[in-house]
Amino acid sequence: MIVVGAGPGGSVAAKVAAESGLKTVFFERGRKPGEKNSSGCGLGPRMWREFPEMMKKLTPEVAPSLRKAACVVNHYLNKDMEEIAIEMYYPTESVTYEPAKSFITMNCYRSEFDPWIAGIAVEAGAELRTSVLIKDLVKDDKGKVIGVQTEKGEKVYGKVIIGADGVISTVAIKSGLNPRWRPDQITLVPQYDFSADRKKIDQMYGPDGLLADAADGIWYGTNFPAAYQVIFGDGFHIGLGSWMGQWTANPISFLNKLVSCKPFQRMIKAIDAKPREVQTHLLPWTQEPVRTYTDNVMLIGDAGGFPCPLEAEGVFPAMETGKLAAETAIKCIADGDTSKQALKLYEEKWKKASVGIEFQAGESMQTLWRHLMFSTQSEENSMEWFIPLWHELRGGFYDWSEPHIVRLRQIIKKAQEYLPQAMTFFSKYMMPVLTDAMGDQISLMPQLMKLMEGMRPRPKKK
């Protein structure tokens, strides 16, 4: 089996295949895995549920940048880039398993994570070839893929070829599975890494810090697409993204606007942070994966368009599809049939898995997000009403400027100004997600209606 790409998906595929006894080679264009990759990079708890044996070995000894993000801090900026609200959320009571009850993400640089996970595949017996760029696929006289070709012209043959080569995937392009992305399927994500003082991060974001273990943050604003902040041992990532056709100015200008604003500057001063590295990558953020298999070929991870349609989590979907593709390859090679018909098994597997369930609501979820925090460069900028409305409803009442009943009237009056947009948004973009989640009879709704019937106004006191 050949795997093109030694990211988390490729490495899991190579590990699973090698463990079963398949002769497996995986290729990396960098000098080592991870040096060409940038991402958020928060690791989701599903990785620990699906790959428990592997993930318990990810410790600070092998990944010094590891930092737990037990909760997320939301920062809201108004149109003048002033911070008007901060919220902090730990996992809620409805979360069902550990370690998801204990953290939102575990954060670790790709330059540490990718070599670690590739090492596990090598231990399992897979051959890793680094500094090798796969430039083409080798096809037989019927046009079926039977191998890969390196930039130096070397041909390597395999029974199954797995495309784990990221968003611009040679395997996807040359096999015809995905010759080109549409602009609404991929986002462009500029990102800075900031170095910071480890002790000061601990004081602010560490376990005993001011914001206990709050190592993930989201910055919302009305004039930039929502930005994520992911905090590591001695630094953090700040990045933002939007779909290809949506940029009205250079993407980095939006990030620069954010890092230059007063609240952000205050934060970096507190932890003694300085820009350390600039990274930019494309990220598939699509309503459904592309065609993911053909004769002798399967696509996994970003190459297949698997990042989550709502929040674009990419590492777990890559690992899960890597595992499923390798299991499919093992069975089909053993059966002596790796044709398109046989490899359909891969699609059946991922549709039933966690990643496939995510895409059952792919269209509604991606559409919802697009029209909320990523609509800031469009006519219907939803953040212009969402942020002040949220601010008013969540924070307006705790105010001593007037008798509280007067404040309540003021808040309701102000909120009413935003209601037409909010209600339109709710019915257009929220309802489809709720319908996808709950089916035709949104079963929560009748209960709510019943509750509301009981809420008759009290007669007013004389």
Place this chain on the structure above:
Amino acid sequence: MKIELEKISEHVGDTGDFIKLNVDKCVGCGNCALVCVMNLWLMRGGKAQLKDDYTQKCLECAACYSVCDVGAIDFSYPAGGTGVVFLKG
């Protein structure tokens, strides 16, 4: 806050050419110049033009290739083991 991007990115080795512009196909829309974070595309005489030293600055995101509606930009990654290196990616 002024951040000098070139000072905070690292490149190694001889990449060879990995982005090529087909000038005949280019319609001068400027999409590539708009999205390039490192500002490696210029618009000259109604056509895009790639800076000479792009191989030492490009972050290899392939945004230019992806936004070129007329398919005038050919993008393939640098030679194995060369190009941008992300130490904290």
